[in-house]
Structure formats: C-alpha cells, structure tokens
Amino acid sequence: MDPMGFFTDTTVCIGCKACEVACKEWNQLPAVNGGVNTLSGDSYDNTRRLDGLHWRHVKFVEQFTPDRSQGRWLLMSDVCKHCVQAGCLEVCPTGAIIRTEFDTVVIQSDVCNGCRDCIGACPFGVIDINPVSGTAQKCTLCYDRLQAGMEPACSKACPTDSIQFGTIADLRERAEARVRQLHGQGESRAHLYGADDRMLGGLNSFFLLVDRPEVYGLPPDPKMPSRNLAPSSWVSVLGGVLIGLAGLVSFRRRGSRP
Amino acid sequence: MSEVPSTLFSEAPHWRWLIVFYFFLGGIAGGAYFIAALIDLLGRPWDRPLARLGYLIAFPLTIVCGILLVVDLGRPLRFWHMLLESQTLQPMLKWWSPMSVGAWALLAFGFFAFLSFLAVLAESDRSRWRRLGALRPPGILGTVVAVIGGLIGFFIAGYTGVLLAVTNRPIWADTNLLGLLFLISSASTAAAALALLGRRRAGTTAEGLHALERFDSWMLIFEFFALVALVVSLGSLARLWLSSWGALLVLGVVVTGIVVPLVLYRAADRRARLGGLVGAAAAVLVLIGGFLLRVVIILSSESV
Numbered sequence: 001m002d003p004m005g006f007f008t009d010t011t012v013c014i015g016c017k018a019c020e021v022a023c024k025e026w027n028q029l030p031a032v033n034g035g036v037n038t039l040s041g042d043s044y045d046n047t048r049r050l051d052g053l054h055w056r057h058v059k060f061v062e063q064f065t066p067d068r069s070q071g072r073w074l075l076m077s078d079v080c081k082h083c084v085q086a087g088c089l090e091v092c093p094t095g096a097i098i099r100t101e102f103d104t105v106v107i108q109s110d111v112c113n114g115c116r117d118c119i120g121a122c123p124f125g126v127i128d129i130n131p132v133s134g135t136a137q138k139c140t141l142c143y144d145r146l147q148a149g150m151e152p153a154c155s156k157a158c159p160t161d162s163i164q165f166g167t168i169a170d171l172r173e174r175a176e177a178r179v180r181q182l183h184g185q186g187e188s189r190a191h192l193y194g195a196d197d198r199m200l201g202g203l204n205s206f207f208l209l210v211d212r213p214e215v216y217g218l219p220p221d222p223k224m225p226s227r228n229l230a231p232s233s234w235v236s237v238l239g240g241v242l243i244g245l246a247g248l249v250s251f252r253r254r255g256s257r258p
Numbered sequence: 259m260s261e262v263p264s265t266l267f268s269e270a271p272h273w274r275w276l277i278v279f280y281f282f283l284g285g286i287a288g289g290a291y292f293i294a295a296l297i298d299l300l301g302r303p304w305d306r307p308l309a310r311l312g313y314l315i316a317f318p319l320t321i322v323c324g325i326l327l328v329v330d331l332g333r334p335l336r337f338w339h340m341l342l343e344s345q346t347l348q349p350m351l352k353w354w355s356p357m358s359v360g361a362w363a364l365l366a367f368g369f370f371a372f373l374s375f376l377a378v379l380a381e382s383d384r385s386r387w388r389r390l391g392a393l394r395p396p397g398i399l400g401t402v403v404a405v406i407g408g409l410i411g412f413f414i415a416g417y418t419g420v421l422l423a424v425t426n427r428p429i430w431a432d433t434n435l436l437g438l439l440f441l442i443s444s445a446s447t448a449a450a451a452l453a454l455l456g457r458r459r460a461g462t463t464a465e466g467l468h469a470l471e472r473f474d475s476w477m478l479i480f481e482f483f484a485l486v487a488l489v490v491s492l493g494s495l496a497r498l499w500l501s502s503w504g505a506l507l508v509l510g511v512v513v514t515g516i517v518v519p520l521v522l523y524r525a526a527d528r529r530a531r532l533g534g535l536v537g538a539a540a541a542v543l544v545l546i547g548g549f550l551l552r553v554v555i556i557l558s559s560e561s562v
Contacts, residue, residue, distance in 0.1 A: 049269075087426060093358035094339040095350055113339045114332015116271040117357045120425035125269035134332035219264035226354055228423040228434055236416045236437035242480065243445045247293065250473035251301040 003103030004146065005082055005204030006155060006163055007171040009178055010216070011190070013075040013162040015058055020047060020077075022157035023056040026142065030132060050078055052130030055139040056154050061215060076207065076216050077154070077163055080105065080126045080139035081194060084201030087225045088118035088127055088138075096135075103168070103204055104141040112136050123200075123222035141205070168204055172196075175208060182210075193218060200224065263495055268426040270560045276330040280323050281418045281552045282447070284364075285440060287319035288414035289448025291371055293473075295408030298395040307461030308470065310378045311452055313394070316411070317375035320368045327364075341365065356421035363413050370407030377403075415444030422555070429498060429559040433491040436555065439484045446477035447548035450519075450541040457538055468527065471537055474544060475523045478516045485512065503558035506550060515547010 023029070032038065032053055040046045045060040057078045064071030082104045089097040089105055096111035097118060107118070107127070112135035119127045119136060130137040142152035150156075155165035164171060175192050182190035189210045194203030200222055213220050294312025297305045328337045336344070340361035343350045352358040373393045377400065380390035394400040419436030430436065453470040456462040485507075489496050499507060522540035 051269075091352075091355045091357065091424060093350070093352065093355050093361060094336075095343055095352075096339070111336075111339060111344050112333070113336035115330075115340070115357060116273065116332070117355070117421075117425075119269055120271035120273075120427045120430070121268075123264060123268055123426040125267055128269060129272070129332050136332070214262045214267075217267065219267035220262060221264045222267075223264065223426065225424045225426055225431065228431055229354060229356070229420065231434040232420040232423040232437045235434055236420060236441055239438040239441050239480075239484075240412050240416065243442065243477070244296070246476040246480075247296045247445075247473060248300060250469050250476065251293075251297050251305060 001101045001103075002167040002169065003204060004141065004166070005104070005168050005171060005206070006079060006141070006152070006165055007175045007195075007206060007208070008077055008079070009162050009164070009175070009208045010074065010076040011162075011182065011187070011208060011210060012160045013058065013077055014160055015044070015060060015073070015075040016159060017047075017058050018157040018159060019056045019154035019163055020054065020058060022153040023139070024054070026145070026153035027055065027140075029053050029055065029130075050080075050126050050138070051128035052133075052137045055079065055137070059217060061211075061217075063211075063215075074211060074216065076209075077158075078126075078217070079154070079205055080141070081124055081200075081206070082139075082141055082204035084197065084204065085224055086200070087121040087123055091117045091121040091225055093117060100143055100146075102141065102143070102146050104143065104146075106140045106143050107136055107138060109133055109135045109137065121225040123219050139205075168202070171206075175206065178208060182208075261494075263428065263432065265426055265428040265431050265495070266562065268428075270427065270562070271425070272560070273330075273556060274560065276326045278549075278552050278556050280326040280330075281440065281556065282549050283319050283326070284323045284418065285415045285444030285548070285552075286448045286451050287316045287323060287371070288367065288411035288416075289444040289446075290319075290452060291316040291367070291374070291411035292408045292415070292445070293448055293452060293470075294374070295395075295404040295411070298404050299401065299408075302466075304463055305466040305469065307459065307463075308452060308456050308466045310381070311456050311459065311462070312448075313371070313374040313378045315451065315455065317368070317371040320364070320371050324364065324368065356417050356424050360414075360417050360421060363410055363417065367407065367410045367414050370403055370410060373403050374407060412441070415448075416441035422559075427559050428495055428562045429492065429555070432493070432495045433488055435484060435488045435491055439481065439488055439551075439555075442477055442481045442484055443548050443551055446474050446481055447545055449474040449477060450544035450548075454538060454541040454545070457534065467537065471523050471526065471540070474541075475520055478520050478523075478544070482512065482516050485516075498558065498562060499554075501558075503554050503561075507554045510550035511547050511554060514543055515550060519543045519547070 047057050050057045059076045061074035086105045096108045114134050127138045155163040194206040290312040294309040297309040328334045376390045377393035380387045395404050416437045419440035422430035449470045519540040526537040
C-alpha cells in the first residue's frame with residue numbers, strides 16, 4: 001500500500017471551516033459545552049486549537065498594520081501531521097498508537113488508557129483527551145473511510161481543494177508544482193513545510209506556507225522526544241554513582257559504636 | 259535557524275497534583291529503600307533499625323504511588339494496559355519509553371519492597387513467619403533482594419525526570435538534568451523522612467541520625483549545583499521562570515528547602531543539646547523543599 005496523506009495548500013484556504021464540520025460529523029465528535037456558543041472574542045477563530053473533540057482546526061492568522069490600512073489573512077486548516085517518525089507512537093506505553101497500512105498514525109481508543117504521555121510528546125500539540133471517552137484522540141486520517149476505499153471527510157468537503165488527499169509521492173509532485181507556480185507569480189515566500197524526509201522522516205500531512213512556520217503556530221524545528229533519552233539517562237546514572245559514594249562515606253566510615 | 263524554541267508549540271499533558279504527589283512520594287519510597295539497602299549491605303550493624311524504618315515506609319508509599327497513578331488515568335480500569343498488550347495479553351514493554359519501563363519498574367519495586375517489608379515485620383514476630391526475616395541481609399537471599407530492590411528503587415527515584423525530558427514540552431525537554439535533579443532530591447527527601455521518623459524510635463542511635471543528616475547535607479549541596487546547572491542548561495527558556503514560579507523556586511526550593519536546612523543541620527551538628535529539634539526542623543524543611551521542587555518543575559511547564 002502506498003503511503004497516503006494530506007497536502008494542505010494554505011494559499012487557497014478561505015476559512016469556511018467545512019473541513020472542521022465534516023470531520024466532526026463523520027467522526028461523531030460532540031459539541032463543546034453541550035453546544036453553548038463560546039466566542040473567543042479576539043478572532044473569527046472560535047475553535048482555537050486542535051484537541052480531543054476537534055481533529056481539524058482552521059487557524060486564522062491576522063497580519064495587519066496598527067492602523068489596519070494594510071493587512072492579510074493567513075488561513076490554514078491544521079491537522080495531525082501523521083509523522084513518519086511519530087513522537088506520540090514512540091512514547092505510548094500501551095501500544096494504543098499504531099501505524100496503519102496507509103502509513104498513517106492512529107490511536108486505538110479501546111486500548112488507550114488516558115495516560116497522556118502522547119500529548120506532551122507530540123511536537124505539534126495535536127493530541128488531547130476526548131472528555132467523552134477519557135482517552136487521547138486525534139485525526140485518524142479517516143482510517144475507517146480509507147479502509148472502505150473512500151476519501152477522508154475533510155478533503156472531500158473542502159470546496160477550494162486547499163486540502164488534497166492522495167499518495168505521498170503524488171501529493172509531493174503537486175505541491176512542488178504549486179510552489180513553482182507561486183514563485184513564478186511573485187510569491188517568493190511560498191515554501192513547503194514537512195514535505196521531505198528531513199522533518200521527522202517526513203510529514204504525511206504537509207503544508208504550503210507563505211510565512212515562517214511559527215507564524216502559523218508550527219514549530220520551526222520539531223524533534224523526537226527520544227532525543228533526550230540517552231543523555232538524560234547517562235547523566236542520571238552518573239549522579240546515581242555519586243549519591244552511592246556519598247551514602248557509602250556517610251554510613252560506613254564512622255567511629256566505633258557510641 | 260529560528261529563535262523560537264520548538265518546544266513552545268506542544269500541548270500540556272495535564273499532569274497535575276496527582277503526578278506531583280507521585281513524583282514526591284515515589285522519590286521518597288525509592289530513596290528510602292536505597293538508603294535502607296545501603297545501610298544493611300555496607301553500613302554498621304547498629305544502624306539496622308534505621309534501615310528497618312526505610313523498608314517499613316517504602317512498601318506502603320509504593321502502594322500509594324500505584325493508586326495515585328491509576329486514579330490519574332483517563333480510564334483507570336485500563337491501568338493494566340501499561341503492562342499487558344490488551345488484545346493479545348502479551349507483555350507490553352517499550353524500553354525506549356520511560357513511562358513503559360517505569361510501569362514495569364514500579365511493579366518490580368513493589369514486589370521487592372513487599373519482600374523487605376515482610377522481612378522486617380517478621381523480625382519482630384515469634385511465630386513461624388519469623389523465617390521470612392531471611393529476606394533481609396545479611397543472608398544470601400536477603401542480600402539479593404536488597405541489591406535488586408535498591409537498584410530499582412534508584413531507578414524509581416530518577417526515571418520520573420527522564421520521563422519529563424522524553425517529551426516535547428518547554429523546560430522538561432529543554433534540559434537533560436531533570437533525572438539527575440529528581441534522583442538527588444529523592445535521596446535528600448528520603449534521608450530527611452528517615453531522620454524525622456527515626457528521631458523517636460526505639461533502637462535508632464544519635465550517631466545513625468547524624469549520619470543521615472550528613473548524607474542529606476551532601477545531597478542538598480549536590481541539589482543546589484544541579485539546580486544551577488539546570489537553569490543554565492535551559493538557556494533562553496529559563497526566562498519562563500521570571501515569574502511567580504521562579505520566585506517559588508528561589509524562596510521555596512533553594513532558600514527554604516536547601517540553604518536553611520543546610521545551616522540548621524550544621525547548627526544541630528555543633529550543638530548536640532539543641533540537635534534534636536533543630537535537626538527535625540531541617541528535615542521538615544527539606545521535605546517541603548523537595549515537594550515544591552516537583553510543583554515548580556511540573557506545573558510551571560503545564561502552565562505554558
């Protein structure tokens with residue numbers, strides 16, 4: 001099976017949130033606060049972030065001059081990156097997080113026990129607890145639809161093809177062509193985020209951006225959590241030896257019985 | 259290269275007070291067992307009552323730790339998924355995931371702490387259970403139990419810091435010194451707990467208590483330098499502590515939990531007449547400081 005994924009071209013996103021709605025509908029994700037409308041108050045973005053109940057989130061980045069005479073909207077439909085080297089999958093102590101035959105990363109909700117290690121391990125802040133199930137949840141890249149030969153709900157619903165679904169090889173070709181096109185039109189800032197294997201072995205859900213990643217709330221240099229395992233362990237072992245020696249000196253080398 | 263640290267883009271795992279208490283009590287359990295094993299294996303015979311105390315607190319604390327961890331889960335009844343693959347019932351172990359190894363280590367530590375707990379209870383028993391005393395050194399069986407249990411106790415005391423480092427969270431994943439710091443603090447708080455509890459117990463000697471206080475003094479000095487190194491290793495992210503968290507770290511952990519106890523331990527050492535009360539006050543402050551250290555490390559990152 002060819003690796004499958006998303007290519008999200010942020011330059012054609014219009015912020016309609018059809019992807020958010022389609023995702024919630026297909027995956028039967030309930031409303032927050034029993035459906036009571038809560039406004040963020042400082043943006044048209046009232047979803048605010050990806051979490052256990054929102055597996056797609058359209059970010060509204062507002063770049064305006066102080067007098068608001070000039071400005072632009074950056075809109076980006078954010079989602080799990082389905083990393084080839086996935087930090088969540090790496091640390092999950094129950095084996096609930098698996099890599100599927102489509103090279104996507106899926107949390108099995110019947111296995112997850114809600115330890116939340118994956119939440120802190122994800123460099124993108126994608127995962128959170130679904131309060132209904134008590135387990136960690138995120139985008140499955142519509143694993144159930146893929147198994148039935150269908151396209152994921154979000155890309156199917158996207159009216160501008162900002163979200164494109166396909167094989168990674170095909171999507172990369174399309175994305176590079178789009179970058180060339182934008183460069184030709186004078187948008188020299190256009191670049192791909194996570195399209196090659198330098199970032200966590202490649203993001204199976206990658207993006208076309210026209211500003212620095214951090215402007216979109218994406219980490220400029222995401223890493224695997226295990227990078228700290230060996231150095232942290234060795235420093236601790238050395239400390240342990242030191243403590244053991246201090247213990248020996250304290251409890252052994254003393255005078256005769258008082 | 260960008261100036262924005264990538265750890266600032268991750269989400270907090272909601273590890274809060276239950277985890278703070280687990281880190282604190284687990285550290286004392288592991289440290290107390292390790293100190294007890296050290297005294298039993300290499301210390302003076304007349305300090306054995308102190309070692310006995312270490313075994314007596316290690317096992318009950320481990321039970322409390324297990325309960326805290328299970329209650330903290332989103333689905334507590336699935337706690338066993340940490341140990342067995344839930345579909346196949348095969349053992350579930352990822353050596354590269356500190357939480358996975360930690361779950362097994364806590365189980366193993368609980369087993370050895372239980373054996374030592376039985377051994378010290380049996381010693382004061384006149385019935386046939388008295389044979390269980392062989393599970394404590396100096397016999398061969400007892401030595402094996404103490405060596406393995408002590409090593410796992412050490413692991414329990416320090417792995418929690420490594421667990422935090424093996425994430426992508428600010429502060430936690432931006433340094434490699436948390437495991438070391440928690441290890442030292444665990445040894446320190448365990449020594450303080452033993453010194454405090456051993457103060458009025460029959461059989462413990464003033465000399466033994468002084469040894470604990472001297473050991474704790476060393477640990478406090480190590481802890482101070484480890485903390486300084488930690489702040490330096492955080493680089494620009496140390497700015498996150500230019501807040502009430504930093505104030506708590508300096509006043510609660512460094513001043514109350516390290517500097518004042520060090521001064522008090524010295525005073526207790528010099529003036530034996532006052533030693534009892536002053537030493538006890540120092541031990542209480544060390545425990546408070548050790549607790550606040552975990553509060554600051556865990557909750558300051560959680561609040562980012």
